Amino acid sequence: MRTSYQYRLKPNKQQREIIDNTLDMLRCQYNYQLAERFDWYERWGCSIDRCPLVCHLPELKDKKNRFSQQASLKQLKVDRPWYRQIHSQVLQEVPKKVEIVFDRWLKGDGNGKKSGRPRFKRVGRYKTFTYPQFKQHHFVGNKITLSKIGDVKVIVHRPMPDGFVIKTVSVTKKANGYYATLSLDNKEVPTIKPDFNADNIVGIDVGLIDFYVASDDTRIVAPKYLRKAERKLKSAQRKVSRRKKGSNRRKKAIKKLGVRHKKVADTRKDFHFKTAKQLFSKYDVIAVEKLNVKGLARTRLAKSVNDAGWSQFINILEFKAENAGLKVIFVNPNGTSQECSGCGHKVKKPLSQRVHRCPNCNISLCRDLNASINIKERGTHALKAQIMSSKKSL
Incomplete structure (x- = not known):
């Protein structure tokens, strides 16, 4: 099982300068390698569907890919010696990022959904770098050893779970400081807990007035953190x-604005985690609608939908379920x-009508x-179908 823990870093002044310089150099290399991809695509990326019987075709240059761009990093350190200050594996992660965003633009993700044209990173927009291989003994107590940076103090607000091994470490610069995200792995943890009860199921209907209404008639009022913080955000x-x-005064004002936005995001995320934990402490299965949140965020309810954060909440539900074996x-x-x-009879009603009255029953x-009751019924049928298909496959 894979999970991740995030801790806040407390680097000294010299370490902060090293991290900032590393991010800026990686940003420049990211933009350069992305420009190489665009240059190749604009020259040779289009398909030739017709041509004269006799014509001259220019020699096709080698297509840029992750491995060819990684191979060029050796010459980069010769031409620009200051790049030797960056750990080699951290630098090799840049071509990987470029390939991911470029392929999502041309080919799409696993579901075939394409992203927009990748954009170049301006100053301050490249905020994360990753150590893809990390030794367990480099994180002891409240100190973490980052190559080329040194021993950095960590605020360990919660201990790491027993039996988990650190696979990767990502360093991120946020509005209020620096953070380290540890990717942990333990293959011995079961995917489904032994006392899993498929009948202990609940359906939840997420909304804007009530954050969710469960099929057992429990509900939580939408906290609306963004709406409550609008006055302070407007002032900042x-x-x-x-x-x-x-x-410099503008830079300080931008930083204060970023801190306020981050506080709203953090309080919303904390609410989502606590709500998910509360649900899984009572139920083993949670049925929820597969909503098109991006489509709803383009309507006149966009601000309220984004303030509720349904996508983040559903992702946290999946994460919590995977960790708990539910x-x-x-x-x-x-x-x-x-x-x-x-009775299943369809009763059409506008969104403003908040009470369901069935003339049939x-x-x-x-x-x-x-x-939420209908969601629970559909979830029960879907779960039974999954259990039957898994038994047939066995």
Whole structure:
């Protein structure tokens, strides 16, 4: 099982300068290698669908890929000796990042969904570098040894779980400081816990008024952290706009604005983790709708949808389920709020109507509660189908 722990770093002044210089040099190399990819694609990337019977085709240059760009790093250290200050494996991660973003633009991800054209990183926008191989003895107590940087103090707010081995370490610069993300692995942890109960299932319907309504009629009010912090964010943003571009005062104002935004994001993430833990302490299976959150974020409810953070919450649910040996079931969201949970009769109603009343069976209950009961029923059927298919495969 893979998991990750994030700790805050407390580097000294010299170590902060080294980390900042490393990020800036990696940013320059990222932009250069991305430009190489664009140059090759613009020259040779288009397909030739017709040509004269006799024509001259220029010699095709070698296509840039991750390994050819990694091989060029040896000459880079000869031409630019200051790149020797960066650990070789950290530098080799840059061509890997370039290949990932470039392939997502041309080929798409595993589901075939393509991303936009990759953009060059301006100053301050390259914020993470990774050590792909890390020795366990380099993290002892409250000190972590980072190659080319030194021994950095760590705030260990929680101990690492027993039996887990550190695979990679990523150093990230955020608005309020530096962080180390440790990727941990333990192959002995079971994927499903021994006392897993498939009948202990709940359906949840996420919303904007109530963050979620469960099929057992428990609910949590949406906290709306962004809405509550809007006044302070507006004041901080006004200070940035009033400062002269390029001045130190503007840089300080930008940093304060970033800290305020990070506080909103951190409080929302903390709420999501605590809510997920609360759900999995009571249930073994959680059924939730497979929502198109990106589509909903383009509507007039965009700010409220982004403030709720449904995508992050669902990802945390999956992460928690995997770590606890439990399950999250995704169901089709079509008609969950229109179908009657008592008789299955479709009762069309606008979004403003918050009470479900069925003329067929005379049931009357909260619209979101009705949807969560339907989600639970669909999740139960989907889980049974998964169990049957797994038994057949065995």
